Amino acid sequence: MRILTFAIAGLITVLPGQYYGARLCGQIDYLVGKNETLAEFPECQAFYSGLEPEKYILIRADLNGSKATAVSAFGISFAPAGFLSFILHSAGVEIYVSSMRLGLFLSPRYHF
Amino acid sequence: MNNISPDPLAQLNNMDSALSQPLLRKTISSTSTTSIEDTSTTTPRKRPPANTTMTRLRQAFGFSQGYNFGLFAILVGILMTFTLSQFSYVDVDGSFCVSGDEFGECYFDFMRLALKIHLRTIFPASFLVCFQFVPVVRRKFRTFHRVNGYVVLALSLVGAVGGFMSSRHAFGGEVGSHALSIVYFGSFAGSMIMGVINIWKRRIELHRAWMIRGWVYVSPDYPIIATSCSNELETDHDLNKRRAAPSSPCGSSPSP
Numbered sequence: 171m172r173i174l175t176f177a178i179a180g181l182i183t184v185l186p187g188q189y190y191g192a193r194l195c196g197q198i199d200y201l202v203g204k205n206e207t208l209a210e211f212p213e214c215q216a217f218y219s220g221l222e223p224e225k226y227i228l229i230r231a232d233l234n235g236s237k238a239t240a241v242s243a244f245g246i247s248f249a250p251a252g253f254l255s256f257i258l259h260s261a262g263v264e265i266y267v268s269s270m271r272l273g274l275f276l277s278p279r280y281h282f
Numbered sequence: 283m284n285n286i287s288p289d290p291l292a293q294l295n296n297m298d299s300a301l302s303q304p305l306l307r308k309t310i311s312s313t314s315t316t317s318i319e320d321t322s323t324t325t326p327r328k329r330p331p332a333n334t335t336m337t338r339l340r341q342a343f344g345f346s347q348g349y350n351f352g353l354f355a356i357l358v359g360i361l362m363t364f365t366l367s368q369f370s371y372v373d374v375d376g377s378f379c380v381s382g383d384e385f386g387e388c389y390f391d392f393m394r395l396a397l398k399i400h401l402r403t404i405f406p407a408s409f410l411v412c413f414q415f416v417p418v419v420r421r422k423f424r425t426f427h428r429v430n431g432y433v434v435l436a437l438s439l440v441g442a443v444g445g446f447m448s449s450r451h452a453f454g455g456e457v458g459s460h461a462l463s464i465v466y467f468g469s470f471a472g473s474m475i476m477g478v479i480n481i482w483k484r485r486i487e488l489h490r491a492w493m494i495r496g497w498v499y500v501s502p503d504y505p506i507i508a509t510s511c512s513n514e515l516e517t518d519h520d521l522n523k524r525r526a527a528p529s530s531p532c533g534s535s536p537s538p
Contacts, residue, residue: 171502171503193454196389197386197390200388201385201389241384241386241454242454244453245385245453245454246454248452248453248458249453249456249458249459249461250458252459252466252502253462253465256465256466256469256502259499259502260495262498266353266494267491267495270487270490270491270494
């Protein structure tokens, strides 16, 4: 899953269209601090002034950008990587478990 | 998949040794050696001696099949390494939210609660479950296997509930993450329930199959926390990329 998460995050970084994820301004502030948040996302001024405590911002998914954009890239690629790795793991365990009873795992005598 | 052997004890003893087909196995090996002798005609080739260190290690764990021991060493080894290396994260407020949280998830109080439930139960469970897969423990310490199994079951099911709760904010908390955690929680809990029902009915092979299924289904989750920076699984490729872009998520230096 870790490998696939990195792969998909890298893929959506280099793909021609842009992918975006939504985050709370407060979460980005928790992550990188006030100065960097304001420098990168000036829209978060409404969050700091108390006007909109639940202010959401759109963050581009980009592994090579700032910390916030990389977090967005990982967030987008988490679910597809999880589903893919679940399918791969379940297929692998069925191959083992179905041949376990005869003790013929990876043996030429075993026919699926 | 019905049981063939009526006696569960005999079935337990036969489990790893793959004695279902001993005659067949013997005939295969004998025919193959004879064919080799036929081709080489003069000197009968002896089988090379087994790697004694590996064989002794394998027999110490109780495995009779090499591939079983290989799979055990890889899969349980990864689980044990991951568990021991990240065990300090059971302290959520003091350790995980300080050094392990690379995605700002500790910002949410609900996430902190879910992580406390999840990490405090799943780390002891994943440490204890490693002993469940050792054949020697299963054969010689059957009471330990049983008691440890119930402990792991209780801990891991509570931990699965905590993991399900944590999907509300994990990695941005998208709907895909919710669906993913439903699939993981359902498959894991379902496998555990099937395994327990099967051992109550003394169907040992089915119990073993379901327990292996359940723990492999959740095995993609092991390295999730290890996405954070300082861990031994990090590759050189990642390090080089990080040096080139110091503001990537694991870079400790602030972006300019």
